[in-house]
Amino acid sequence: MAELNQDSGGDKKGGKIRSKxxxxxxxxxxxxxxAFLLITFFMLTTSLNKPxxxxxxxxxxxxxxxxxxxxxxxxxxxxxxxxxxxKIEWYMGTYSEPxxxxxIVDYGKDGIRPILLDKLxxxxxxxxxxxxxxxxxxRPSEKSTHRNLVDILDEMNIVxxxxxxxxxxxxxxxxxxxxxxxxxx
Amino acid sequence: xxxxxxxxxxxxIDMTAMCDVSFLLLTFFILTATAVQPEPMPVDxxxxxxxxxxxxxxxxxxxxxxxxxxxxxxxxxxxxxxxLELMSEKYSxxxxxxxxxxxxxxxxxxxxxxxxxxxxxxxxxxxxxxxxQPGIPADxxxxxxxxxxxxxxxxxxxxxxxxxxxMRLSIKGDADEKxxxxxxxxDILQSQxxxxxxxxxxxxxxxx
Numbered sequence: 001m002a003e004l005n006q007d008s009g010g011d012k013k014g015g016k017i018r019s020k021x022x023x024x025x026x027x028x029x030x031x032x033x034x035a036f037l038l039i040t041f042f043m044l045t046t047s048l049n050k051p052x053x054x055x056x057x058x059x060x061x062x063x064x065x066x067x068x069x070x071x072x073x074x075x076x077x078x079x080x081x082x083x084x085x086x087k088i089e090w091y092m093g094t095y096s097e098p099x100x101x102x103x104i105v106d107y108g109k110d111g112i113r114p115i116l117l118d119k120l121x122x123x124x125x126x127x128x129x130x131x132x133x134x135x136x137x138x139r140p141s142e143k144s145t146h147r148n149l150v151d152i153l154d155e156m157n158i159v160x161x162x163x164x165x166x167x168x169x170x171x172x173x174x175x176x177x178x179x180x181x182x183x184x185x
Numbered sequence: 186x187x188x189x190x191x192x193x194x195x196x197x198i199d200m201t202a203m204c205d206v207s208f209l210l211l212t213f214f215i216l217t218a219t220a221v222q223p224e225p226m227p228v229d230x231x232x233x234x235x236x237x238x239x240x241x242x243x244x245x246x247x248x249x250x251x252x253x254x255x256x257x258x259x260x261x262x263x264x265x266x267x268x269l270e271l272m273s274e275k276y277s278x279x280x281x282x283x284x285x286x287x288x289x290x291x292x293x294x295x296x297x298x299x300x301x302x303x304x305x306x307x308x309x310x311x312x313x314x315x316x317x318q319p320g321i322p323a324d325x326x327x328x329x330x331x332x333x334x335x336x337x338x339x340x341x342x343x344x345x346x347x348x349x350x351x352m353r354l355s356i357k358g359d360a361d362e363k364x365x366x367x368x369x370x371x372d373i374l375q376s377q378x379x380x381x382x383x384x385x386x387x388x389x390x391x392x393x
Contacts, residue, residue, distance in 0.1 A: 025197075027197075027200075028200030028201060028203070029200060031200075031204055032200050032207055035208050035210075035211050036206065036207055036209035038211050038214075038215075039207060039210050039211050039214060040216035040360070041213055042211070042215055042218050045218065046214065046217060046218045050238045050239060051230060051238075051239055051357075051385045051386065051387060052233065052236060052238060052239070052354070052385070052386050052387065052388060053237050053238065053239045053240075053355055053383035053384070053385055053386075054233050054235040054237070054383055054384045054385075054386050055237070055381065055382075055383045056381070056382060056383060056384055057380060058371065058374075058375055058379045058380045058381075058382075060378075060380055061375050061376075061378075066207050074371055082364070100239060102383050110310045139306075140364040140365060140368075141364065142363065142365050143363070143364075144363070144364045145360065145361050145363060145364065146231060146249070146358040146360055146361070146362045146363075146364065146366075146367050147231040147360035147361065147363060149364060149366075149367065149388055150231040150232075150233055150384055151231065151382070154233040154234055154235070154383070154386075154389070157233075157234060159235060159378045165243075166371075177208065177261075
């Protein structure tokens with residue numbers, strides 16, 4: 001049973017009594033099908049399973065000398081306050097005397113993106129120096145979620161904003177959010 | 186006139202070589218695939234367009250979810266063992282060789298130092314039961330009460346000692362987690378002067 005079916009060729013006397021050939025071929029189609037199915041499965045799971053890592057760089061805290069700060073022009077800074085209900089309130093300049101805004105917008109391509117793209121183009125023209133572009137300050141409030149933070153950082157990557165930072169929201173800014181009704185649980 | 190004979194071609198193809206190749210590939214993919222470890226606190230990460238994958242070594246992960254619970258994941262057995270030694274000195278809690286061995290194979294945990302022994306005594310399958318581990322205590326100080334701070338610090342020291350490399354840290358937050366819980370971790374990282382870290386996200390598929 002176990003030996004290979006080799007035609008010895010020696011005993012071809014009568015040509016009538018043939019040794020019965022055991023099936024030398026097995027149909028491998030099903031086996032190959034299965035193997036490829038498993039290959040596909042393992043290929044897809046190995047590469048897709050890995051989560052992505054979005055790099056974030058925070059400004060140095062500088063606890064030794066809190067007075068040592070870089071002053072930037074009001075017309076270059078855009079502040080985004082992340083409120084509740086997946087809304088953003090943005091303004092240019094300072095909250096007490098905003099150059100533009102504050103305005104409530106949504107996330108995504110119909111919300112904050114056109115405004116950001118607009119400002120990214122506009123600010124270097126106002127300052128007259130291509131090096132002095134827009135600075136975006138992201139201030140998440142306590143009512144915003146982690147998704148909001150990732151979405152807005154993602155937006156920065158999409159519009160290729162060079163300078164942006166995550167800051168801490170101040171009391172008057174929370175009041176602005178409260179006034180506009182996007183500071184709910 | 187004889188009829189023209191249509192030559193019959195064989196319908197069976199020899200599959201042996203194909204079978205060999207496919208099983209070779211299959212073996213390769215099975216061996217390279219990393220087994221997914223069950224997590225004690227599964228979180229739903231937000232999506233982004235980032236395509237950078239997380240590294241495999243010199244890497245630690247702080248998972249935030251379930252209303253501000255902190256879980257800590259350290260990759261690499263040797264780093265985990267060393268981090269436990271450092272923590273055991275810091276908190277004066279001695280661990281037996283058995284417990285150290287058990288800790289080296291436990292990737293993610295979320296218990297206060299005092300309860301670590303209980304968790305280590307458990308079966309690996311019971312450990313990942315949801316809601317069992319209460320999370321690592323954290324606050325805004327640098328004292329012993331801020332255990333998350335010291336875990337991160339110990340893991341970083343261990344990486345520096347063993348690999349002579351800076352450990353990369355990531356925050357894996359649940360998408361619906363409120364910002365203060367995430368801010369807590371960022372503050373702890375910043376108090377150790379870790380200003381660069383990464384946020385774990387899924388891949389965004391919808392049109393954003």
